[in-house]
Amino acid sequence: MTEVTAAPNEWLDALRAECQRTGSQATVARALGYSPAVINQVLRGTYGGNVERVREVVEGALLGITVDCPILGDIPRDACLRHQDREFAATNPSRVQLYYACRSGCLNSHLPKEY
Template sequence: MSSHPDHDWVEVLRAHCAQSSQRKVAERLGYSTSVINQVLGGKYNGDLKAVQTKVEGVFMGLSVNCPVVGELPRDRCLDYQRRDFAATNHLRVQLSRACPTCKHFRGKQA
């Protein structure tokens, strides 16, 4: 995993929302505007680590070293994890075996 200076990911999220809008940031991250609003307000009860992973990949440039794909942004790793298994897709077969044992695995939560 690549390192990044000590940035608070919530502050990075807040700054991007201030530069554009919560709606645009939410769309870019793949979340609803209400999720972003709740995270910023400290009231989100969902998988906060997943939101953090998305922010770190999309806005902070952090990456992971995947044994199947190689180095990729953290948010892309999360996207791969959430894809449905497809026996006809070689990559998805490999990921279905590798992801559950990886330290970056978040599960198939939405």
Template sequence: MLNESIIAIETSEPRWLAVLRKQCEKRGQGKVATDLKISKTMISQALNKKYPGDLGKLEQRVRGAYLGDTVNCPILGELETNKCLNHQRQSFTAVNPIRVQLYRACNCTCPHSQKNKD
């Protein structure tokens, strides 16, 4: 039995939301949440149009993971938008020189950084 929150698809909903809905129908909200590195609650609220926050980051994650949208990372080159957001969430660690470069770029110089937009 399908979850009621993912049964009806409105024709007016954005493509990324329709894709998210379809992925949840096929694979379940838990697996999709794991893929996108977000909570099941966020997905459920977004599908039910009850999410109180900005859906921009969720949209970027869906577009990167399921629609192939990319950004040009100053450190790694072409990168899916969801992976870009994952790198931005990581805390500083000096174990790997690439990780240090990513941390600096994601927090200071990268035009795709969401850190200073919140």
């Protein structure tokens, strides 16, 4: 499957538009799982962290970009990243499967292959 991506600055335009729509960078930051400072710095072009990760979260949450998860099927890119961040917990079979899939060479994962 070919990965779908947004146009180069479409994600920044979407982030700006969402901040204008809500009237608050803080509201958008909370919805995306970032601090208001991160969103402000990204919009100003001064963020020193992982801008690519912010881009992927924005593309999933605001632009509807999806990835093909080997466990869940078609999911938003930001959801994929959240699954990668989760610690192991044997709370249900899907969570266990996701944990191992994200660490077993999944093409969408940014994590090193462990299994």
